Amino acid sequence: VNFTSDNTYGVAPEILAAINAANTGTVPSYGRDSGTHRLKELFSRLFERDVAVFPVISGTAANALSLATFAPPHGAIFCHAESHSMVDECGAPEFYTHGAKLIEVGGANAKLDPILLETAIARLRKGDSHSVQPAVVTITQATERGAVYTVQEVQTISRLAKGHGMALHMDGARFANALAHLKCTPADLTWRAGVDVLSFGATKNGALGAEAVVFFDPECVKDFEYRRMKGGHLLSKMRFVSVQLETYISNGLWLRQAERANALTAKLVAGLSAAGVEITNQPQTNAVFVRLPDETVARLRKGGAQFYDWEDSKDGKTVIRLVTSFATPDEDVSRFLSLVKE
Amino acid sequence: VNFTSDNTYGVAPEILAAINAANTGTVPSYGRDSGTHRLKELFSRLFERDVAVFPVISGTAANALSLATFAPPHGAIFCHAESHSMVDECGAPEFYTHGAKLIEVGGANAKLDPILLETAIARLRKGDSHSVQPAVVTITQATERGAVYTVQEVQTISRLAKGHGMALHMDGARFANALAHLKCTPADLTWRAGVDVLSFGATKNGALGAEAVVFFDPECVKDFEYRRMKGGHLLSKMRFVSVQLETYISNGLWLRQAERANALTAKLVAGLSAAGVEITNQPQTNAVFVRLPDETVARLRKGGAQFYDWEDSKDGKTVIRLVTSFATPDEDVSRFLSLVKE
Amino acid sequence: VNFTSDNTYGVAPEILAAINAANTGTVPSYGRDSGTHRLKELFSRLFERDVAVFPVISGTAANALSLATFAPPHGAIFCHAESHSMVDECGAPEFYTHGAKLIEVGGANAKLDPILLETAIARLRKGDSHSVQPAVVTITQATERGAVYTVQEVQTISRLAKGHGMALHMDGARFANALAHLKCTPADLTWRAGVDVLSFGATKNGALGAEAVVFFDPECVKDFEYRRMKGGHLLSKMRFVSVQLETYISNGLWLRQAERANALTAKLVAGLSAAGVEITNQPQTNAVFVRLPDETVARLRKGGAQFYDWEDSKDGKTVIRLVTSFATPDEDVSRFLSLVKE
């Protein structure tokens, strides 16, 4: 029973099969292969408009490169205090932007609160060279707390960002999970709602290592290819990354997998609620956070369950995080629920 | 007939099989899996001493991260004028070192000339804050011109570097090809000859995407892990990178593949020489550079041969580069030679 | 009546005289002159221990260079949410540290609250490469709100910083004003209380343009001189900066000037309090913040008073900042108080 992260699981069989099938003959290196070129058409169709798409192999690279395209060194990037960019990337955005400032903003369920965002923006003095200048707002969809921004919520933040001349970035490491929850189109959740650039994640949901940076206005790409190269993220045998992305979005694989991961968490949530366990997040996708007595936490671990403590123990209780993936066995949920109820 | 680059070929069957076999169950992410841990032991055995080893997925990342570990922002990095770090990485070393200066040095066959190196070092004023300070010498083994530094040559450069308080980095994107040519031990060609850090390449010689940064003195690792993370190069499903490296160095696979690639070039060289073609490099590994009349070049292309022009046409002749790989078909060599002789 | 900033005043006559006197003959450039060398002795005597001292010409440079000496690119710098480094330097610390993360911490009167600091530090995961690592705590003495840390308060923060392996930096742009208030020795307020590096300000208190970076342990200087040069802060005619610093700390000039500035603010505070004006800060040095009805604010401006609005108008009232300097005329205080009472 491993609920530590969706990262602990391997590769979807369809994607691995595609990698194997791609291992034939010679193709141009460094992304000049036909498979990589095809991504533009495939992603444009998926998003119902002409997009620019660049494969990379880590979510941190996708985020940092996206942000650096829109934020100058004297720019401010507004992000949630719990966002991956803020707390889990060791300052990669600061590195790739050459020293932009990340400004943390609060909000329940790791979702940016528009009021707090507005306040944070207002603190900067526009046009005053002593102050960093508003450049980008970044939101995570689904959030690090398993919650989802509705299309309207994305629009609200986008209007706010645009009103201050800022771009909107979406960290979609778990974009599929959000989409599976909302059941809207990829276009509605992104550019139609004002998103300028998306870190389109595939790794957590079944790829071996593949993310795509999607620019909804190809004009905005600017120096992206040079930045990617300077960061060491242009791969020689790119065909093997691109084929993962192609397979991932073909025939609805990505959404089926996200639906399965979400459904497992929903089952977990139902069982935990029935057992009277305190749920501390809004578990809309594939993660649920629960507060449990420390003895229970210990007993679960003893029983073979793996997961992360998310906060330090307080008053004898600890908040833990449970994440399900496209490949989590069904029986893991029931086994975990049995352990809880013991 | 594709002689453009060893990068155009895919993955060795053994390595792909290992990736497939690794796709089972859950393992800790971000390099905390047992396969990644095992690399330390395997590489220590390979190099006959206790090393620190870090998998990354591009040669540019391996080089830039290696150099940044030894060169401060005010450091000077001496490299060959034709080296990958100097001309093919879009300034990745400058980015990762936060602005160190790469100083180009000449030498035949893309090998650093020790005399020219000494002269270049002497131009810097040590201890004067107006001048960048000697920090690292980097050499490519085998070089971008297919040549190989002998163990003695590496020692000479190492002594020179050490005499000025500098570290020695080896860009081993084609380390296996060099070793296959020299038939010495990996230890003799690296730390015993004074190399401090090695970009150990596997991608060009049969991996899907896997390089290793090898520090011969684990004390020197310093901030490496933070730099790698900041660069977006710590992969979540690291097991699939590590297993490539493990398979690559197991049972002599890497050397067998390099020997094959070298042998194909040797055959090509023999045939071209016999045909009276002018060879412009010292083809010790898997690349040969030849000067051919422009009509011949055009005829070869028409005949289906693929390769890069390496220099602009001059006096009706062009220098082209021919690279063979572990997977180049034997018949490609003979077909190419027939085309030449037509 | 100009209370906008101590920066709006010029140069103390003694300091200007010294600049004039220094304009004779030839001296070595770039800080190799005897006047610059003498600073080491003078500052060592002032601080009662062997220090290393480097003149620069802006407070931002002093702060950013100090922080960069202790914070690696993957470091975290804890500072007050209202500190100059956080909000008034356009990200200079991020630039000079090559992308370290500034983490804001709250506290009344722009003083770091140790409890909030402890909490902020605890959020970082030590040794985990996904997280930036604790590197420096920076405090402003006196603060941007005119308050002063007591020696004990500095000690508390220092212990906290040291307990997490961090250095302590003091932004002393108004160090003299703090010292004049506390009446302790420079040594007691700095290294004896655990400060590792001080931005010793002189410009706001009477210099033309001169700040000193003071390292209390010369071992910690490390790459400072190279960083200063790379930043373009090594001046050719350094003698004219050094002589300002020498004159400033000689014969108690600096403290006399700070005492005068503080005394003027104290008089202002007394008058404002008597007039029933709401004072919003703890005016221990040369700045007082008051909340006044917008009509009063307008009337003061109409009457010729200059000052900054510090917060946006709210409920018909605005917080304004009043700063006095070493050179503010006595009558400006009485004229301002008369204007208030009109």
Add this chain to the structure above:
Amino acid sequence: VNFTSDNTYGVAPEILAAINAANTGTVPSYGRDSGTHRLKELFSRLFERDVAVFPVISGTAANALSLATFAPPHGAIFCHAESHSMVDECGAPEFYTHGAKLIEVGGANAKLDPILLETAIARLRKGDSHSVQPAVVTITQATERGAVYTVQEVQTISRLAKGHGMALHMDGARFANALAHLKCTPADLTWRAGVDVLSFGATKNGALGAEAVVFFDPECVKDFEYRRMKGGHLLSKMRFVSVQLETYISNGLWLRQAERANALTAKLVAGLSAAGVEITNQPQTNAVFVRLPDETVARLRKGGAQFYDWEDSKDGKTVIRLVTSFATPDEDVSRFLSLVKE
């Protein structure tokens, strides 16, 4: 007799008087004073067109900030192998550009050779993200070897730069000396010849510490003010820098001083030539390089002359550099010549 550098001399009396006169009353800080604003008009008149002008306090800052305005992190900056930016700024351009690559080009008398420049540019692969991209050409006027580019030579380089989409920067640390030699207008030597941005030096020629970055097309200024602030180069008491620049260019002071410095060198050259001394540069401004027997060099030093050895002793002879300034006493030249002839 001090011929080490024009930096060793102090401040012109007119400029120091102006600094003293500026020390009155309160003025807005950080360059919002009327004196700083006036520079725009004064420099626009001087250059016969609408320019943007920014005072800074070091030549290194002026150069690095100028280059960073035109060169992205993936840009290439072409400069002479002996240029200040290449060898005397500890990598400041690399720092301010966030890792652009400086590419050295040869040429006699430290002047860029257009043919070599063309060759160097041709080596970069335009549009290929593996390669840094042509961004800026920088030339020093007068050069580090005391030579001057004619207006036509500047035009030739400009055409070359523009033909490759590059900007042209002029490091004018000794711009006045070049102008005094050529006797053309400032406009002819800069924008009319294709210069986009000029580091206009005043410090070496009589200021205390003042340089100006002059953009000939105000559209090109872009992020300059933010970069300057991030670098810590926006001074609070800017009036004292601006007044130096104003006085410097008023009433022809700058040109008179440069003429005097040049004339002293001319006298030195005449005397040395008459004495049969080998002159190794083209001494068009205020520096002459001569090759002398080591015994002569020793004797000169013993006799009280100060200067730098410019190259290591070879075959019993050493090349030394002699620099005259606006303030070098006339008798120093005759005393030096007497020493030579002894």
